Amino acid sequence: MLDKTFDPAAVEPRLYALWEASGAFAARPDSDAPPFVIMIPPPNVTGSLHIGHALTMTVQDTLTRWRRMQGRDALWQPGTDHAGIATQMVVERLLASQGQDRRAMGREAFLAHVWEWKAQSGGSITRQLRRLGASLDWPRERFTMDEGLSKAVLEVFVTLHKQGLIYRDRRLVNWDPKLQTAISDLEVESREVKGSLWTLRYPIEGEPGRFIQVATTRPETMLGDTAVAVHPEDPRFRDLVGRRAVLPLVGRPIPIVADTYSDPEKGTGAVKITPAHDFNDFEVGKRHGLPMPSVLDAEARVALAEIEADLRAVEGIAEPDFVRGLAGQDRFAARKAVLAKLEELGLLEKTEPHTHQVPHGDRGGVPLEPRLTWQWYCDAKTLAQPAIEAVESGRTEFVPKQWENTFFAWMRDIQPWCVSRQLWWGHRIPAWHAPDGSIFVERTEEEALAAARAMFGADVPLRRDEDVLDTWFSSALWPFSTLGWPEKTPELAKYYPGSVLVTGFDIIFFWVARMMMMGQHFMGEVPFRQVYIHGLVRDEKGQKMSKTKGNVMDPLELIDAYGADALRFTICALTGPGRDVKLGRKRVEDHRAFVTKIWNAARFLEMNGIAAPQGFDPASATSPLARWILDGANRAVAACTAALEAYRFDEYAAAAYAFVWGSFCDWFIELGKPVLNGPDGAEKDEVKGAAGHVFGTILRLLHPAMPFVTEELWHRFGYGPEGSLIRTAWPDSVPVPDAEAARAELDWVVALVGEVRAARSEMNVPPSVTVPLLLQGAAPATLDRAGRWIDAIRRLARATEVRPLDGAPPRGVAQVVVGEVTVMLPLAEVIDLGAERARLAKARGTAEGEARKLSAKLGNADFVSRAAEEVVEETRERLAAAEAEMARLDAALARIAG
The missing domain is CATH 1.10.287 (Helix Hairpins)
Structure with missing residues (x-):
């Protein structure tokens, strides 16, 4: 006997352990079944399950469970990302709490601590994914720094370098002065800052008393200015183009150049150019062949080595000794000192309040610096071309399609990809430096030494590059490295390319595009056929979730409160193409009520002796009620299948909900009660058989989104052994004799009762009050139909009788229209x-x-x-x-x- 209520906390861990132990999630490379492949976006090994994970993992698991039920050989590839910066920070903080410092202990000792942390504490998110019900093929779990994936990373880097597609260059990067590493654009967080805009006066060389004014928010970087730019068509500066200004404090003459980067409508119309400390200035510097001296070091302190030779004593303008005194000062302290000295020299024209966006590191939390450094780069432009063509030709399709435009916009304007990071945790770059500056990129140190010996004619000492690779580099190889590449494995042969990638729009460029580039280059084929892009999870008001707003929702807490099924079904119900998911606690609570409704319906069926039908043939059904619910199940199967095929998870949930709660629980069970409570006979057996058949269909329909309650009821009702629903076939339509007639008959009864109930509710008619229903304009067939269902109509519509209206309508009636009939409720004496x-x-x-x-x-x-x-x-x-x-x-x- 079923318990009175469904207890997720008791059922979920038991069923999940059963599935996992039985190999229910396993892919089978040796099977003849067609593959269905989803690669998990590998969560950070430091991470914990957040609501965004819950969304993407629920969508992926719903697809995987559905395709598995359709007979596909489903591989949902699990794994985690080593998350270079995030993991290094976690371990550094842990060591600091113990009084230890990374740099003091050295690289090898520090990395030993990281691996120890990873073994003991890393990967808690994989345990949390089990709480959600994610049916990943866990024995295949990979880690971006495991031996196999590290071998793939090494092979790709060396190959691309030998092909000229990875190279070393000195360019500007986003630099985090706190973490002292280059970071990716994804790790840059723009914050609105209330600051100042300072207008400075730069004297014109050879023309005492004349100045060109520039406005800046970064006066401390002026020490590295190498030009002033004006628009070529700005008449104010036409006579100054080609002349020189004198750089205040430093005394170095710098050219005044014409460049369209300068906007005549902004500020003074003239801008200072500091190529080593601004991305736009860097491009101006390249166009005009300007020097690019750096004046801030890795910790964003003033460093003067590159301008020391340019310091000049120009009376009333330059202060070489002052500038030298700035050496070692923090950038913000230097800013105050520079402004004070400029004001003293009469070269600070004005100061205005200015609110602007300042890039910060999302991990370090400090303002970033554009910094000119030697880094390793990947020629993304060359690699991007086949990926662009793959989407243009339709070999990879984005769903919704409009995200292709975002993909194209990024890929057609792609810049060199900085793949190096100044960290210790990550894939160390396989490059060795010789004393003369030569670099040897090889798979092993032995190969590098051999290459150096061949070049120099003798053994030379080599120093390995200190940098590691950007985390996105190894992630870009995920679709094929996880399958055993560069070895030719059965998994690689069967499961590449994947079927669909499910991810958020925010990493189309960082991950999706890079997987496309690497997959095309190394496998000669796209890594996935479709890319389903979902929105972000927001709160019920549509606001972005954030800790500061206090509107963050913890999926684990929601699972504890309402069960995984309720959360998963809520996510499906709210996930439509091209829109964000507005999730509130009330929504999850409402769908827990849906779980309860299913459980209560199961208890009703159980109490009426209904279980998995033995020998029931839908094609032999004769009663309108049985044929109606069987036909309704067919229509629900078709709607749910079409919705999932189109990635319309909201429509799948809506179709399932409407059929289960509405058609089955509210109408079929209610209309069937007189039969079930009546004498035994053929009609009762048929209704019970139809109920058992349709309930099994419901459990299969709902399983992809609500795996736990459906699996529990599946074996409790005898449809199969415990834990077997996950392997059971997705339902198909069944033959239903004369379905259209049954649909017309029962749909009319449902519409009549529904309309009458709505009218009573709107008129505030008390439930205890019964009234006759008068039918105006009813055809004989309609009257016959009403007669056949009179008992149900009386009970469900609170009616004393149903009869045709003779003569004029009485006064004081409420009326509803059902088909050709106007149904009148005489209420004058009631309300x-x-x-x-x-x-x-x-x-x-x-x-x-x-x-x-x-x-x-x-x-x-x-x-x-x-x-x-x-x-x-x-x-x-x-x-x-x-x-x-x-x-x-x-x-x-x-x-x-x-």
């Missing part, structure tokens, strides 16, 4: 119709007022342009709700006659 009209009219006026106010707000262009996107969207939703309420109340008022 105060005048008071009800007044109540409905007042409610309608309130809704109209709200709609008018919201419409005016949305009609205000200033509001739409200035308000936050989520506020505008919420206002639109409130307007739609108000308009829908007006329509409902108009219909209710129209129902009252006389």
